[in-house]
Amino acid sequence: MKFKQLVVAGLFLSSASLTFAATDEQFVVSDIKVEGLQRVALGAALTYLPVNVGDTMNSFRTSQLIRSLYSSTHFENIEILRDGTTLVVRVKERPTISNIIFEGNDDIKDEQLQESLDGNNIRVGEPLDKTVLTGIENGLKDFFYSIGKYNADVSAIVTPLPRNRVDLKLLFEEGDSAKIKQINIVGNEVFSDAELFRQMELKFNTPWWDFLSETRYQKQTLSGDMETIRSYYLDRGYLRYMVDSTQVSMTPEKDGIYITLNVTEGEQYTVSEVELVGDLLGNEEYMKAVLPLLPNELYNQARVTYAEEFISKYLGRFGYAYPTVTTIPEINDEDKTVKLTLSVDPGKRIYVRRINFEGNSVTADEVLRQSVTQMEGAWLSNNLLESSKNSLSRLTYMEDVDFETIRLPGEDDKVDIIYKVKEQPSGSFNAGIGYGDRTKLSLQAGIQQDNFLGTGKRLAFNISTVSFQKSVQLSYTDPYFTIDGISLGGSLSYSEFDAGSANLVQYNSKQYSLGVNIGYPINEFNRISFGLSYSDVELSRRSNYEQTDRFYNQFIDPSNPDAPIDYSSFLTSVSWSRSTLNRGIFPTAGSSQSSSFSITTPNSDVNYFKTIFDSKFYFPLSQNQRWSVLTRIRAGYGNGYGDSNGIEQILPFTQNFTAGGSDTLRGFENNTVGPRGVQRSARSITGPNGETIYLGPESDNLVVSSRSLGGNAMLLGGLELIVPTPFVGEEFDNSVRSSFFVDVGNVWDTEFDFDKYRDLSVDSRSPDPVADYSDWTRYRASAGLSIQWLSPMGPMVFSFSRALQERVGDDVKFFSFNIGQTF
Missing domain, CATH: 3.10.20.310 (membrane protein fhac)
Structure with a gap:
């Protein structure tokens, strides 16, 4: 029940003293004077007088005049005087409320109190009717009594101020709530006290660690518990269950409550027959087949309610939005059966x-x-x-x-x-701030507008000047290019990338790309898209690694092996997406899946394909969906196809998958999870004559880079428990989210042949030993806490995490902060 419905204002006819000095003799009014006006204008006061110059004044007119003035709510004292044939009205105005102060209120918010006062026309700047204060005091006390605070007191203090103004202070002494000392249920034999107590929200004699239990007495909560127990019996066939009486007694100190419920359980009833009557739109057989009401089963009130709601919703699909579905029970107490007749009136089609x-x-x-x-x-x-x-x-x-x-x-x-x-803000300032032992401080920024000028079109312009990358990208998408929901978009970008500064093996790249895509809706939840893009890549300052040399060798100029290499490609793609999420940002229910496959055309300088699959499922744990579980998985694989000049094509290492960081594996530094670069060099000895003699391949030395190279296969997953954010109200659930997470996954290289390096010695300069980077079971795992805030600049993500499973050479970190990405 709303709080303002609990406050009963005492509105009584003003008891101010009235003086009528005029005699009962009638006289004709020659003039009217109003004395005592301060705030009320004379013209306004005269409008309340039902007497004009020339009218005959008598006792009836006097009573009528007094009632009219009091109805204006401006005056607290009125005197009617006669000076010859002049009518004199002497008034004392009600004081104006200068300020309203609430003090000592903990259980009632100031906004709730002011809402109640507004209903009684008590607000700053309005005249104060002191006669309603007693009623407000009593109404507030009734509210406190309803939540078990029987020692509560409320006082309205009026402090006079100059110029006929007052301060109004409501002083609260709430006291402590009365605790439930004991709950007794009398008459129950089928279900034990303990079983029925588990159904109730009110508790007593709870252990000290169960601090979430409600041990304060509240009248509304008790009513809800009684209805819960009634439903518990009705759902199990006890159709004649009833509460005979309820006793609530209080200790003399008003700090303890004893509750006794006297109940009659009755016996179980079974359903003898289920009949549908009324206009069923020709779907009687279908409804009978799907309704959960069957003969010879125990009566279940929850199933009856579900059946009524199902029929109503089913009819609502065909335009009958306001059907009347009534269940009529015919109870036979002799054989303990009940016949259920569901009467259906679909009403008019709406x-x-x-x-x-x-x-x-x-x-x-x-x-x-x-x-x-x-x-x-x-x-x-x-x-x-x-x-x-x-x-x-x-x-x-x-x-x-x-x-x-x-x-x-x-x-x-x-x-x-x-x-x-x-x-909510459709534009975002996307930024990332991170700190690592190797990357130090990194920054990036961009602007994206998902609802450009309110048109629903997506426009993004990103400029990145991170320590390891400089890029410019312009993209545009019209999700409703046609009335049928066909989308059209395009992008143009340029980037310079220093892989060594991004925790990857050393190489520099410059890339230009231009792309276009078109999407088709399959149905409400599914969509398919096609894309075509052109890119030109230049690679320079490369480091020599076993994995990268295989790709470089097909482009190197033998006469100038250190020169940059350049290649271009046309990439075609097809993708599918499905979403049943309840919200676009911070969803709590539903799922989303997406899959994409891209492949370069045969006339490209490089021939490869790449596929990625993403899936997320949200499972609400509570009715208000403040508690929810998120499961997610991301998988990817890529490789080359065909050959070029006799060299088998592989996935360009610039297209490798990487992991680590706030959007993949929290608790690990960005891009550090995955295969390391392996360098192989021949060992030599000095011969008898001082010449250099190179030993065979079986004696080669290995140096394993501390930096990741990435891999052509990826599998990442996570489990997340979304919980209400402490100290944040439910109204902010769509902008602030907290969760506990577990991340797990790995990136590996299916083309890596560990047998080639298994028996070779690792150089002492190598920071890490060589490992089988083709082994997908070398997973990493982390757990922690994530806080996400949808700020005006965009989504902010704060993650505190600890690595649960790490490998030699992994760079772990406890805290990460990112702007522009949510999970």
Whole structure:
């Protein structure tokens, strides 16, 4: 029950002293004077006087005048005097409220208190009617009594100020809530006290560690517990269960409560027959087949309620939005059976006249309509309403979406639909800040607008000047290029990359790329896209590693082996995506999957393919979805195809998968998880004559880089428990998220042949030993806490993590901070 419904204002006729000095003689008013006005203007006061010059004044007119002045609520004392034939009205104005102060209130927020006072016209700047204060005091005390604070007291203190003003202070002495000393249930034989107590929210005699239990007495909670126990019996066939009486007694000190429930359990009843009557639109057999009510089974109230709701929702799919479904039980106490008759009246088919949107100050209506599957002029479908709501919620620039059905006056078959949306920042400043032993401080920045000028189009312009990369990218996507939902987008980018500064083996690259993509909706949840891009890559300052030389050798100029190499490619791609998430940002229910396959055309300088699969599932653990479990997996594989000049094609190492960092494996430094670069060199000895003699390949030395090279295969997964953020209200759940996570995964190289290096010695200069980088079981794992905040600059992610499984040479870190990415 809302708090303002608990406060009962005592509105009584003012008891201010009245003086009427005029005699009962009638006289004709020749003039009217009003004395004592301060705040109220004379003209305003005269409008409340039902007497004019020339009127005859008598006792009836006097009573009428007094009532009229008091009804204005401006005066607390009125005197009616006569000076000859002049009518004199002497008033004392009610004081004006200068300030309202709440003191000592812990269980009631200031906003709730002010809402109640507003209902009684008590607010700053308004005249104070002191007669309502007693009623407000009593109403507040009743509220405290309802939550078990029987020693609570409320005092309204009025402090006079100059110029007929007052300060109003509500002083609260809440005291402690009365604790439940004992709960007794009398008359239960089928279910034990302990079993019934487990169904109740109110508790008593709880152990000290169970600090979440509710041991304070609250009248509303007790009513809810009684209904819960009743449902517990009805769901198990005890159709005649009833509560005979309830006693709530209090200790003399008003700090303890004893509760006794006297119940009659009755006997179990079974369903003898289930009958559907009424207009079932020809679907009687289907409804009977899917309803969970069957003869010869125990009566179950929950199933009866579900059956009613199912029929209502089923009819709602066909436009019958307001059906009446009533279950009529025919109880036979002799054989303990009940016949259930479900009476169905679908009512009239309802049509949608108009669909309106509220709350979209940035996004245009036509953009939102593109996500709405319920059409104007069509019949109302609850399925389409819900799917439209979900589609709107999945837009990344929507924080919250709800809808309301408005029945039209005088139209029993037409409604208007209002979608109430709450927008969130659609533009973001994407940045990343990190610190590692090797990378030191790294920064990056960019701007992205997912709802450009309210059109729903996505425009991004990113400039990165990180220590290891300089890049410029411009991309544009129109998700509704056609009315059928076909999307069209393109991108243009340039980048310079220093792999050595990004925890990878040393090489420098310059890359230009231009691409275009088009997407087709398969249905509400699935979409398929096709893309074509051209790129030109220049590689220089390379380090010689066994894994990279195989790729370099096909482009090296023998006459100038240290010169940069250059290659270009045309990349075609196809991707599929599916999403049933309840929100685009910070979802708590549903799932999303995406898969992509890209391959270069045969006329490209390099021939390779690459495929990636992503999947996320959210499982709500509570009804309000503040508790939820996220499971996710990401897998990828790439390789070359065909040969060039007799050299078998492989995946360019610049396309290798990497892991580590806030978006893959938290607890590990960026890009450090995966195969290391391996250098192999021949050993030599000095001969008898001082000449250099090179030993055979079996005597070669190995040097393993401390930096990662990445691999052509990847498998990452994670499990995340999403919990309510401490000290943050439920209204901020769509902008702040906390979770405990476990990350696990690995990156490996399927082309790496460990047997070639197994028996070779590792040079003492090598920081790490060689390992089998083709072994996918060399996984890493971490666990920790993640806090995500949807700030005005974009999503911020703070991660505190600890490595649970690491390998020799891994660079682990406890804290990471990222802007522009969420999970």
